[in-house]
Amino acid sequence: MELPLALPRRQSGFREAALFRPGSVVLVADPTLPEAALLAANLAAGGFQGSLHSVGLAAAGLQPAPCIAQLPEAPDLAVLCLPPEAQEPAMMDLAARGCFAAIVPVAAPDLAAMSERTGVRVLGAHSFGICLPAIGLNASLSHIAPRPGRLALLTQSSSLARTIIDWAAGEELGFSHIIGLGTNLGLGFALSLDWLARDAQAGAVLLDLRRIKNRRMFISAARATARTRPVVAIRPGGRQADLSGAANAVMEAALRRAGVLRVSGLEDLLSAAETLARLKPSQGRFQSTLAGDRLAIVANGQGPAQLAADAALQGGGHLAEWDEGVRESLALMLGQPAASLGNPLVLPPQRSHRLAEAASLLATVRGVDSVIVVHAPTIGQDSEATASAMAAATKANRGAPILVGWLGEAGAASAQRRLSENGIAVFSTPEAAIRGALHLAADRRNRAAAAELPARDVLELEPDRTEVGRIIDTARAEGRRDLNELEVLQILQAYGQAVVPGLPARSPAEAVKAAMQIGFPVVLKILSPDLPRKTEVGGVVLGIKDVSSLRATATHMLAQVKAARPDARLDGFLVQRLAGGTQRGHELRFHLGDDPMFGPWISYGRGGTASDFEPDVAYDLPPLNRTLALAMIRRTRGARLLEGFRDHPAIDTGLIVDTAVRLSQIAIDFPAIEDLIINPLLADAQGAMVLDASARLRPEGSVSLLAIPPYPAELARPWTARDGRQLMVRPIRPEDAAAHAEAFRSLAPEDVRWRFFNQLKEMPPAQIARMTQIDYDREMAFVAIEARPGETSRTAGVARLIREPGRNDGEFAVVTLPSWKGQGLGRHLMERLIEWARSQGLESITGQILADNRPMIGFVRALGFSITRPEADDDVVEARMALN
Incomplete structure (x- = not known):
């Protein structure tokens, strides 16, 4: 639901612990609502270890109060079982009393706006509630009391929640958390997943996933959770909402990138729960x-x-x-x-x-x-x-x-x-x-x-973004969203993609001149932004061998297309060299599209005129590197043909991988492009060349956010050491894994102890993945890269800043290799980190330093950090810098 931009936001004192580990709960209820009695009974019978209060109804086991203002204490969590007209006044009273976390298990049409106005953060509407069996809290609409255990359930459906709880009781399985989001108008998946990622009581996590509000926050939180425990998801109604199946495929691709297991239905979800929980x-x-x-x-x-x-x-x-x-x-x-x-x-x-x-x-x-x-x-x-x-x-x-x-x-x-x-x-x-x-x-x-560690290999692109911007601006100025084929091919060429040579022509006579310049045989295509499927109206003719045939074909094509589509804008013709040699090639298809829930996606499969009916298609989300692109291609059955089969020659798969990476970069650089189809990409023993392509722009003013933050290449800057050596300081990327491991092996044992607080001899692959595959919306790591001619690039130092979701502070760490000490590199890396922290709105940064690490303590003092010694730990000091 979109909210007015001018809607005032009240400052909230919301704390996650108040929702997920409350010490006191109040039920504010209208006794005429059927949910009220069940909620009161479940709260009283759960054995909650904190205090329970009620306002509006009398119930055994709950301490009554005449109104919210007269509660004996400020509750951590409120359950609002009230009709819609009474909800906002109650939320205002809760905020005044100091309670900013609530559950709404009933209808609440204006819930998101009410939350914004009052500052009270809410699960709902139609929330199943929340169960925390370990502390005896059952603030839910469950028909039986869930037993304690290791399963965590995050659901939008009350009926599914009751079904899973009932099944678990029969299987002797218990829960650490049951969290009901309901219609997901209030608090969403990301906040709950972030809590589960940090809560040691949670084991396998089950997701009933229908609607997410912030794709990037969801993927980030899901990935953080899946790093440490299994996460399994279902999407009820996904195929019904999109009969093509593309939305389901995109969701599966998004969950795969986060490390989440997508299953097809309730039976598979329960089977996975039975296995993973045990x-x-x-x-x-x-x-x-x-x-x-x-x-x-x-x-x-x-x-x-x-x-x-x-x-x-x-x-x-x-x-x-x-x-x-x-x-x-x-x-x-x-x-x-x-x-x-x-x-x-x-x-x-x-x-x-x-x-x-x-x-x-x-x-x-x-x-x-x-x-x-x-x-x-x-x-x-x-x-x-x-x-x-x-x-x-x-x-x-x-x-x-x-x-x-x-x-x-x-x-x-x-x-x-x-x-x-x-x-x-x-x-x-x-x-x-x-x-x-x-x-x-x-x-x-x-x-x-x-968590896969990709190879060092990176496709370094130097696209002509100015040319692409010109093409898009021209289309906008002409009031059109569809680009013609020549424009799309020019965009792909600007990113280094090989395309079949061709020339535009406004008339049959110009088509003849273009063909003579290119050389026969040629392909003639009608050039129109309104005809993405030109073959359906006779807009493509292959293998024209001479001038007379070309002139006759062009005249006939123009008349035929005008008769079939008199409304279409015609920009003339595109004359292309006839591609393909004596060897049989592969016709492949790439598609950059947009999903309402997860945003831009890329698919790959067989190409040609029958590609719309070919089910052998793999999906993934940008940004893609070579490792991810190759994995997407290998998920198709047809990938085996690329290795050579009968009359199909072996293909250099790297060229197809690079096409996917280029398309991914286009999606990152130009979010104005809503849809781009390459069909076909002709791949043979000589290379991979685009023969045809179409594209469509988004409506002017609309945007689409990538579900996964792209690499912030704009933050890369060169730096010169005191002795004149040159380094490139840039954000870390997954392909730095091997260099990161080599840099660790180059550290002195004392540096390792000071940085990691123990004597690691080798950094485990999982930790390398965690340190190189970062979420750029949550954290930053700047690496200093030394590149020598003819040698593999090496890491000279790294500075890292990690912040917990929803917080305005972060924790830093910095290390430089022995051969770079005394050059000012550590100071430069920290200054870059502080600059980034300020740009993200952080209020402070802190760091834990071993008390005997005197060089680091002196270093951060010189940067302006204050040093304090925690009372509970004599071995560590804390460095802190306020940024505002």
């Missing part, structure tokens, strides 16, 4: 594997084993393989011939009690990422004893995770319950167990991809 942190070997989807199946029946294997292969997984040594160990353990102990491993029903032993051994086998145990009902076997053995084996397991499919209903319920109570992921069918294992694999891949 995977112990100690089972960490799985987290370090690269594949994640190599599954070992052990069962007590051939049929269930085969169903599990089929499900694994159909779901894109792989059946793990093991060598003869493993077979011999299994044979010795199980008393079966080694030749029969493949994958799936099938035990006779009478040996079902040995399933746990087999699973434990397979979990330690190299090349096994997950073990799936499938138990079918048996005769003459004690299923309770088998379940107990499985529970013990899984608890003791330190190898790959073990998931259990315990089949049956009446006879299986007791065993399933026993396994659940012991924290084991248990499913009722082989397919569900396999799906859980594949969710583990997908979550690992997503989170690993979000």
Whole structure:
């Protein structure tokens, strides 16, 4: 909902802890509303460790007050169950009493504006409420009391919340947080995810995601959360809202970039929750594997084993393989011939009690990422004893995770319950167990991809932005949003993209002159901003071989197009060289588009006239580097053809990757472009060339923000050291990972201890990713880069500033390599950091310094920092600088 720009904003005293860890709560309710009694009962029965008050209704367990102003204390959190006309007066009274966090579980048509006017930050409208079982807070519309646990649920739907809570109760799963956003008019996903990212009580996070308000804040918060725990999301109604499926594909691409696992529906969400919530942190070997989807199946029946294997292969997984040594160990353990102990491993029903032993051994086998145990009902076997053995084996397991499919209903319920109570992921069918294992694999891949360390290779672009601006300004001046093909090709050329040579012509006679200059054979196209699909009106003719044919074709084309589209603006013709040689090439398509929720996106797939019907398309969000662009291309089935297949020659994939990176940079530099299609990009053994393209501008005055902040290249500046050596000081980027690791290895041990507060010998890849893949809206790291001719660039120093979301201060760190000390580099990096902090509106910056690091203490004092020593820690001092 858009708010008037002139709307006054009241200063808010909102604190996140008041919402997510309150010490006192008040229910302000109209007793005639049906939600009031349920909220009062849930609050009173939850065992809340703080104080509970009520205004407007009497309820057991809640201390009544005649009005908000007469509450005995300023509550941290208010639950407003009031009709719309009573909500703003209540919010004003809350603000006057010092309460700035509230939940609105009912309709509130003007909620966002009321929040702005009063300064009270609100969950709602139609919020399910908030449950924090660890402290006994149940300020929700739940039908049962959620039990404490590690799941966190962030939802917009009350009915889905109740469904998931009910399911979790049956599965013996509990929650750390249940947060209901409702219609998401007030507090949104980003604030809640940022809290969950910092709260050690939260384990796997489940998202019911329908509408976000700030795409950039959401992606940033989701990525911060997914760095430390699994995050799984569904989007109810996504396909209904966009029958093409593009919006769903864009959301999946956005979540992938954040490291979030997108699943298709409630069944998959619950399956993922069952698996991810029960995977112990100690089972960490799985987290370090690269594949994640190599599954070992052990069962007590051939049929269930085969169903599990089929499900694994159909779901894109792989059946793990093991060598003869493993077979011999299994044979010795199980008393079966080694030749029969493949994958799936099938035990006779009478040996079902040995399933746990087999699973434990397979979990330690190299090349096994997950073990799936499938138990079918048996005769003459004690299923309770088998379940107990499985529970013990899984608890003791330190190898790959073990998931259990315990089949049956009446006879299986007791065993399933026993396994659940012991924290084991248990499913009722082989397919569900396999799906859980594949969710583990997908979550690992997503989170690993979000933290992948790209190569040093960067496509350095030097585009002619002036020329592109001229083309856009010309179209604006002429009152049109659509660009003709020549203009779009010129934009692509300005970014270094190869395009088929061509010349414009205003008449058939000029077309002949252009063809003679280019050389026959040629392609003739009608030139019009109103005809993006020129072939549909006869606006494209290929392979014209001589002057007479060209003249006749041009005259006929002009008449034909005018008859078919008399309303279209015609700018003449485009005469192009006929592309393609003797070898068969690939027609590919790139599309830069815009999504209402996540903004600009880029897709890649097969090109040509049938591309609109080709489902083999991959999506991603700009900005793209070469690593991300290559990953997008490889997500298509057709990517295998690029390596060469039958009559298709092998293609230099790097040229296609570079096209994606160029298109990404166009999206960053010129947000006025709403839509740009390259179709086809002809890729063959000679190169990759754009044959046709179209583009459309946004309505004048409208803008679209990238969901992921682009690299701030404008902050790069050269710097000269005291001894004359030259450095480039610029923001860090993901491709600096290798140089960052090398710089760390060059630090003296004392510098490492002073910078990291311990004696690290090697920086883990995950930490390198965290330090080089930064969110430029939240933090900044300036690196000083030394480039020597013929050598790989090296890092000479880095200064970093990190701020918590929603706060106006940040924490700094700075380090320079030994060979650059005494050159003024550290001071320059800190000055750049302070300059950036002021530009972001920060009020202060602080830093923790070891008390024995006297050189750093003297350094920051000289910069103007004040030094204080915290009472609780004699080993550390704090440096602080006020910026206002």
